[in-house]
């Protein structure tokens with residue numbers, strides 16, 4: 001139990017760390033081309049932290065000043081018992097935690113949306129790269145668009161705000177830009193575009209071929225709409241514009257063309273208890289050992305503080321021809337995107 005005021009987490013560049021992303025599983029029911037290879041080797045279940053252990057980890061971070069918790073994966077909603085975890089962790093809402101949320105592929109949302117809302121989740125980010133059923137199955141390797149659309153409808157019906165995350169993929173969804181914008185406008189969903197990041201080795205996939213800089217996407221958008229830059233932030237890395245003609249909000253996550261690391265506020269924990277201080281770097285700290293060494297949180301907190309003290313200034317992503325061969329071998333699903 002905490003009595004004395006706790007020193008918040010601040011990294012060496014004076015950035016307060018208030019946002020924790022937790023990957024609760026490396027598994028997924030899809031195999032998106034830019035995220036996983038077709039024959040992914042998943043971790044043995046025995047290597048995963050239990051949900052009770054993940055709860056203890058999250059609670060320790062909240063005790064150290066984390067105010068926003070995003071559950072991700074792999075696909076967070078395929079982890080058995082995950083609703084029990086949400087229910088437990090929701091006890092922190094209003095008690096240090098401002099927001100409990102998740103990023104999901106939407107495939108299980110029809111089943112879980114109401115329960116998520118009951119657990120205090122107010123908004124959910126759903127990844128959706130195309131509105132064409134055939135292309136959807138191709139990019140996810142076997143997902144069904146209709147199942148995701150039903151999930152999104154269920155989320156909206158449960159009162160959850162939905163933000164659509166679309167990875168901008170050259171030659172894949174370029175031609176659908178305005179369809180996606182119009183659909184999100186009609187359905188009342190916010191929309192954020194993400195630049196594809198060079199993570200994970202992918203057989204037969206060349207990231208340079210997939211890479212569609214958001215500066216180009218933005219220029220295309222500006223041919224049809226007047227874009228008003230917004231100062232507003234959600235605590236995540238997206239920068240937003242409003243479309244004057246429709247009032248819609250569109251986000252851009254541009255780690256490559258416009259680095260946002262200077263205002264980084266987040267770290268990531270994997271389902272095995274590794275703490276990654278940066279999405280785009282390999283350095284990590286083991287939190288499983290201090291977690292399991294004692295039922296008291298002293299060692300765990302010390303390990304968290306020591307890790308934050310070596311958080312790097314920014315990522316190492318690079319699309320120059322020379323560097324792509326050396327792209328990061330870790331898959332996005334391991335760290336949770």
Ligand SMILES: Nc1nc2c(ncn2[C@@H]2O[C@H](COP(=O)(O)OP(=O)(O)OP(=O)(O)O)[C@@H](O)[C@H]2O)c(=O)[nH]1
Pocket residue numbers: 070072103125163165194234235236237238253255264266279280315336337
């Ligand atoms: N390079 C980099 N990319 C990030 C970072 N955080 C999120 N992203 C990318 O942005 C994608 C979307 O993030 P979301 O899971 O929707 O989370 P968010 O952008 O923080 O969400 P909001 O709370 O809605 O702002 C992630 O999957 C990553 O691809 C980050 O710290 N660095």
Ligand SMILES: C[S@@+](CC[C@H](N)C(=O)[O-])C[C@H]1O[C@@H](n2cnc3c(N)ncnc32)[C@H](O)[C@@H]1O
Pocket residue numbers: 028034035072073074075076103104105125126127165166167194195196197198199332333336337
């Ligand atoms: C790893 S997924 C985990 C959560 C959930 N399965 C989903 O798809 O939303 C989180 C996000 O990472 C994004 N992502 C995965 N691989 C990426 C890559 N190489 N570059 C950019 N974003 C990527 C996905 O589009 C998704 O929005």
Ligand code: SF4
Pocket residue numbers: 028029030031032035036073074075105127333
């Ligand atoms: S982006 Fe999400 S849905 Fe797609 S393979 Fe990765 S973890 Fe699964």
Ligand code: SF4
Pocket residue numbers: 237255260261262264265266277278279280281312313314315
């Ligand atoms: S790449 Fe690293 S430093 Fe930059 S915003 Fe993401 S986590 Fe923070």
